[in-house]
Amino acid sequence: MTTVQDLPQVRGVKNIPLEEQFTSGHRTCQGCESALVMRLMVKASGPRTIVLGSTGCMYVANTTYYSTPWVVPWMHTQLGSSGSAATGTAAGLASMMRKGKMQEEPINVIAFCGDGGGVDMGLSAISAALQHDEYNLLILCYDNESYANTDIQVSGSSPWGANSTFSPPGSETRIMNKRWKKNTAPMLATGHPGVRYVATACGSYGLDFNNKIRRALTIGGPTFIHSIDPCPKGWDYDPKYSHELGMLAVEVGLWVQYEIIDGELILNGPSRAIARGIRKRKPVEDYLLRQGRFAHFTQEDIKFFQEQVDESWEKWWAPGVVPFHLREE
Amino acid sequence: MTTTTQTMFQTESEELISGSEAIALACALADVDVITAYPIRPYDTVMQYVSQLKANGAFDCDFIVAESEHSQFEIVKHASAVGARTFCGSSGVGWFYAFEAIAVTAGLRMPVVAMVGNRALDDPGAFGVEHNDALAVRDLGWMLYWVATAQEALDIALMAWRVAEDPNVFLPMAISCDGSFLTHSQALVNVPTARDVQRFLPPYNRGNLQLHPDNPITVAPQVNEDWLMEIRRQSHEAMIKAVPVIKDAYAEFKDIFKRGDPSPFIEEYMTDDAEIIIVGMGTLALPVRVAIRRLREQGRKIGFVRVKFFRPFPTDELREVLSGCKAVCVVDRDYSFGSPSFAGVLFNDLRSALYPMEKRPQVLNFIAGLGGREVHVNDVNDMINITQKAIDTGIIEQESTWIGVRE
Numbered sequence: 001m002t003t004v005q006d007l008p009q010v011r012g013v014k015n016i017p018l019e020e021q022f023t024s025g026h027r028t029c030q031g032c033e034s035a036l037v038m039r040l041m042v043k044a045s046g047p048r049t050i051v052l053g054s055t056g057c058m059y060v061a062n063t064t065y066y067s068t069p070w071v072v073p074w075m076h077t078q079l080g081s082s083g084s085a086a087t088g089t090a091a092g093l094a095s096m097m098r099k100g101k102m103q104e105e106p107i108n109v110i111a112f113c114g115d116g117g118g119v120d121m122g123l124s125a126i127s128a129a130l131q132h133d134e135y136n137l138l139i140l141c142y143d144n145e146s147y148a149n150t151d152i153q154v155s156g157s158s159p160w161g162a163n164s165t166f167s168p169p170g171s172e173t174r175i176m177n178k179r180w181k182k183n184t185a186p187m188l189a190t191g192h193p194g195v196r197y198v199a200t201a202c203g204s205y206g207l208d209f210n211n212k213i214r215r216a217l218t219i220g221g222p223t224f225i226h227s228i229d230p231c232p233k234g235w236d237y238d239p240k241y242s243h244e245l246g247m248l249a250v251e252v253g254l255w256v257q258y259e260i261i262d263g264e265l266i267l268n269g270p271s272r273a274i275a276r277g278i279r280k281r282k283p284v285e286d287y288l289l290r291q292g293r294f295a296h297f298t299q300e301d302i303k304f305f306q307e308q309v310d311e312s313w314e315k316w317w318a319p320g321v322v323p324f325h326l327r328e329e
Numbered sequence: 330m331t332t333t334t335q336t337m338f339q340t341e342s343e344e345l346i347s348g349s350e351a352i353a354l355a356c357a358l359a360d361v362d363v364i365t366a367y368p369i370r371p372y373d374t375v376m377q378y379v380s381q382l383k384a385n386g387a388f389d390c391d392f393i394v395a396e397s398e399h400s401q402f403e404i405v406k407h408a409s410a411v412g413a414r415t416f417c418g419s420s421g422v423g424w425f426y427a428f429e430a431i432a433v434t435a436g437l438r439m440p441v442v443a444m445v446g447n448r449a450l451d452d453p454g455a456f457g458v459e460h461n462d463a464l465a466v467r468d469l470g471w472m473l474y475w476v477a478t479a480q481e482a483l484d485i486a487l488m489a490w491r492v493a494e495d496p497n498v499f500l501p502m503a504i505s506c507d508g509s510f511l512t513h514s515q516a517l518v519n520v521p522t523a524r525d526v527q528r529f530l531p532p533y534n535r536g537n538l539q540l541h542p543d544n545p546i547t548v549a550p551q552v553n554e555d556w557l558m559e560i561r562r563q564s565h566e567a568m569i570k571a572v573p574v575i576k577d578a579y580a581e582f583k584d585i586f587k588r589g590d591p592s593p594f595i596e597e598y599m600t601d602d603a604e605i606i607i608v609g610m611g612t613l614a615l616p617v618r619v620a621i622r623r624l625r626e627q628g629r630k631i632g633f634v635r636v637k638f639f640r641p642f643p644t645d646e647l648r649e650v651l652s653g654c655k656a657v658c659v660v661d662r663d664y665s666f667g668s669p670s671f672a673g674v675l676f677n678d679l680r681s682a683l684y685p686m687e688k689r690p691q692v693l694n695f696i697a698g699l700g701g702r703e704v705h706v707n708d709v710n711d712m713i714n715i716t717q718k719a720i721d722t723g724i725i726e727q728e729s730t731w732i733g734v735r736e
Contacts, residue, residue: 047542047545048542049542050411050540050541050542052407059551060551063547063550063551064550064551065550065551065552065555065556068547068550070545070547071545072542072545073540073541073542073544073545073546073547073548074545074546074547074548075407075410075540075547075548075549076548076549076550077403077407078399078403078429078430078433080399081399081400081403081430083400084395084399084400084403084404084407084430085403085407086407087393087400087404087407088363088403088404088405088406088407088408088410089407089408089410089411089540091363091391091393091404091408091413092362092363092391092407092408092409092410092411092412092413092415093411093413094391095362095363095389095390095391095408095413096362096411096412096413098389099360099362099389101362101412101532102412102541107541107542124396124397124400125396125397125399125400125403127396128395128396128400132393
């Protein structure tokens with residue numbers, strides 16, 4: 001295994017590097033939280049980084065020929081290929097460095113994918129990448145809960161009932177998307193116990209985000225981070241509320257912030273306070289009613305949604321994370 | 330530092346090996362950096378040999394068993410982008426599973442070398458050879474080569490990295506090997522020394538296109554209608570530039586390794602005075618040559634041209650060699666349902682290549698040997714008899730005929 005870079009954890013937002021590795025030149029929507037995620041991601045990783053971006057908003061809206069925002073080397077990869085792109089890049093570097101064909105140095109390899117590319121199409125390639133302990137790489141799934149680049153279509157990571165162009169509420173059927181959001185990060189952590197680091201993140205918590213990226217890049221081996229990214233276009237709200245909605249997702253308990261480090265689950269931020277009973281979960285309604293994608297919800301729908309969230313906190317083995325429990329003998 | 334490769338391939342040797350094994354040895358000789366495997370018959374034999382070579386320390390590479398053909402091709406594509414020499418391969422529907430990755434590999438101008446163990450496309454399930462798998466990528470910017478012997482498989486693999494990695498080309502190349510007939514059949518192969526291979530094959534240098542923090546480029550941004558046409562044009566020009574690169578590389582190959590045909594693009598057999606010339610690809614050459622020898626004994630003037638490079642297509646070479654004959658008998662181990670004359674892929678490409686000639690021979694098509702069905706000497710005789718009739722009467726009754734099929 002090649003060595004890793006020295007990327008210390010940062011205490012205090014003022015200690016985050018000033019240098020930008022993702023700058024102007026992109027064409028993302030106003031209020032796009034994923035663009036912030038990209039910026040935080042490479043700010044944390046620094047310049048000796050290669051980024052692979054699978055098809056999605058952060059490809060199409062981010063990289064226009066002659067106006068790339070990427071200061072670090074960047075390459076497109078196919079929609080379902082974030083895992084393969086990371087593996088291929090890391091393998092190419094490792095092989096050539098070992099054989100003396102390239103100067104030896106730790107280079108961060110980060111592949112990102114949206115929820116369509118990661119939670120749906122690219123899941124098997126991500127799973128395969130997480131089996132290769134010999135390569136240092138990070139796969140970051142920026143989850144805006146729909147295929148937002150292609151006109152907002154429902155994905156396996158969209159919330160139950162959300163309005164999308166493939167799940168529009170109609171006169172006959174109000175709830176077209178009957179699937180509950182896939183529990184992706186725990187699935188990958190459980191399925192690949194050799195992976196030393198899996199985390200969830202949210203761009204609303206910048207310092208936390210920075211440190212999670214750095215831990216993922218320095219712990220060694222393949223790692224995975226799942227980030228929740230409010231999307232003004234897909235979620236249908238005023239762009240100025242992106243940050244606030246990210247925080248609300250955590251505060252109502254719908255999105256749980258945690259790290260799984262070497263097999264240890266550590267809740268962090270508001271999720272930790274909620275789990276300890278220090279802080280009360282806000283009602284899910286506060287979150288749902290802020291977004292046009294849930295405007296068709298009836299009181300019953302909101303109640304159903306709240307029950308699902310309650311169950312994940314009260315009945316699951318690990319609150320909001322592990323969706324089953326040991327039967328008592 | 331002395332690598333195992335250098336100690337293992339210090340002297341030339343003659344080995345009884347299959348086409349797959351020959352290409353695996355070429356991987357070791359070429360010091361390939363990243364190789365990806367996924368099982369499907371019959372190509373996967375090459376990866377069995379590669380994994381053995383790696384396990385026994387014959388060469389150092391990152392050998393990755395992917396979880397699908399799609400990932401297999403994506404992994405080498407990205408390894409190639411950072412400057413690693415790569416190899417992978419597939420067969421039949423496996424090749425099709427990777428189709429998206431195969432398309433972008435050519436679009437991105439990554440010099441990936443792949444082996445296609447030609448296999449029928451399921452369903453219904455069939456392991457045997459058909460050329461439709463590799464032929465499906467003929468319009469995408471892959472160089473396509475059809476091999477006839479295990480020796481040729483080894484030789485052309487070395488050629489493939491040399492040509493694909495030439496900065497004037499930077500296109501992927503697929504080496505097509507007929508399933509079973511080549512992937513699994515053994516023949517004597519001369520294995521060159523690592524020193525000679527190093528003389529022939531320079532290291533892969535991606536230059537200012539290499540993805541590395543020292544060269545922080547953005548690869549494959551959105552271009553849309555503003556630039557895509559110019560970028561397609563560059564791939565087109567790369568394919569044109571590949572022609573002289575192939576010629577030069579082949580001349581040097583023959584100089585260093587002391588073997589090879591007069592042309593890298595086609596192989597001629599008894600064509601000088603031939604009135605009928607059979608044209609085909611791959612291991613079909615064997616029964617055709619036998620049939621021709623027998624017919625020659627009877628005084629019939631029959632010849633054979635084996636198309637080696639299908640992309641870039643040897644238009645000039647074929648026009649020249651076929652200009653003197655009366656009729657061309659194109660044997661397709663493939664089909665193109667609904668195509669012009671409801672015929673085969675090679676036939677339609679060849680016939681269109683001959684169209685501008687002032688004096689055109691008659692061109693007949695024969696679909697034969699699908700799904701690995703053997704093409705016998707008698708089948709070849711049938712094709713020649715039908716072609717002779719067209720010459721004698723001046724009428725082509727049927728442009729494309731299926732040979733050896735139950736009616």
